[in-house]
Amino acid sequence: MKAVVLSADDRFRLTETAEPVPGPGEVAVRVACAGVQWGDVLARQGHFPIPRPFVPGFEAAGHIVAVGDGVDEGRLGEQVLALIGGGGYAQVALAPAALAVPAESVDVRTAAGFGWTAPTAYDLINTVAGVEAGDSVLIHAASGAVGTLAAQFAAAAGARRIVGVAGNADRAGYARRFGYHQVLTRAEFPDALAGETFDAILDPVGGATRTANLAHLAPHGRLAVYGNLATFEPVDVPVNDLLMNGQSLITYNSHLLSRTDPVRLAAGAARALALVADGSVRIDITAEYELADVGTAIDHLASGATRGKSVVRVR
Template sequence: MKAVVLDTDDRFRLTDIDRPAPGPGQVAIAVRYAGIQWGDELVRRGHFPVARPFVSGFEAAGQVVDVGPGVDEALLGRAVTALTGGGAFAEVVIASAALTFDAGGLDPRTAAAFGWATPTAYDLIHTVTQVRPGERVLVHAAAGGVGTMAAQFARAAGAGRIVGVVGDSERAAYAARFGYDRLITRAEFAGAGENGPTGEEPFDVALDPVGGPTRLASLRWLAPHGRLAMYGALAGSAPAALDSDELLMSGRSALSYNSDLLSRTHPERLADSARHALRAVAEGHIRPDITAEYEMTDLDQALDRLAGGRTYGKSIVRVAPHLT
């Protein structure tokens, strides 16, 4: 079968490999479309210790073509979306049955765009920070896959005001489509004075995939009993030392979320959130926005654009779009 393989020179190549077979608790999916995410770039950079050559791709939409021991054969032929541990940039991918979901009538492009970002955004709003009606929410990387959906989930949860932080005015114009009340640039956030980045009341919730100084500033602009959700480190490994005594006295909380770890330690929790998020997408309440679609041979270009901050929303890869 055809697959895009990441080789030892950090380049992707379309090649032929053996078709994998599902093991216990697994399914094999004939992939129609696969989602692109930041994890693919981290693998390319060597941040994740995977053996090369490696078939990347952590989000797949297609049809179940085989099931492993212990998996209901009624899944055969079903249109699904799946969260995988890799392998989605191939004609067939193996996925855990526990993290494979009925596509619920979604077209395969949207099902691929659902990916890890949608349940992550759901969990950040509903599980981690538990946004309440009327609360003020700050979202970093507001024009990205998680950010655009976090704004939608926050609005659906009754948030009173949602402010997004973006790289520039062009990204602000894009993010404005997803329910933000105000967009500010990273420079404006970093240069905020004593009245905060917007000169308004402090935030009840902040979502931070950036880290470093941004993390500390986000904490500083939280109201008493505010919650900071940390779910990435786009700024790299710059340390951000938190003062636990100050947190205690102000009632503020710093919470972490790691969907990959959750998929390995408590997959049933992630699956439950994914089903809620998928239902919201299927019913039209939440909209993943596909802004770029690539061929399998263009994956290096796709990740170069992602790493360079030249993409918005969600990018996907065509694998076998006319699969029947």
């Protein structure tokens, strides 16, 4: 089969490789489309301890063509979106059966765009930050794949005010299409907030942004941390101050959840997919690439040129 391999020299190469066979608890998915996500950038940068060469790609959509021991053969032919730890940029990918989420309600392109970003955004809003009707929400990286979905999930949860922060004016303009009441540029944050506080803040940035977010938490507010786009340097958190104000800093790691409680992750994905299927939430797929152009797709994402979600056509 054809697959894209990331080599030790950080280059992506389209090559021929053996078709994988599902082991116990696994399914093999004939991939139609694969989603491009930030994990691909981190993998190339060496942040994941994955031996090379390996086939990257962490989200794939297609149909189950084989099942391993312990998996119901009735799933053969089922259309799924697969949340995986690699192997998505190939004609066939393996996935844990629990994380091959049924996706008959959407087309395979949308399922690939759904990927890890939609369940991440859904969990951040509904489980981690616990957004409820009447809450105010601040979302960083507002124009990214998670940010554009998080704003829509916040609206679906009944948030009364949703504010975003994006990298520049152009990206802020793009983010406004997804239900934000106001979008600031990174240069305007936090001064333009004029002391406004929020019940929930989503922070994938880190560093000085994380410190500023703590100052903009309302009493009983929740700061949901799920990445370090700016820096991996640690941030000191005044726990006693949080305690006095009933505030919380909560982290979310979807990759860890996939290993410790995949059924819970899949359940959140199913609930998020239902909102996509009924039109309540829109996944904005802005670019499509061929399998041979995976490296270009990841370059565009890493450089900030990508808006919304990109997918790779495999079949």
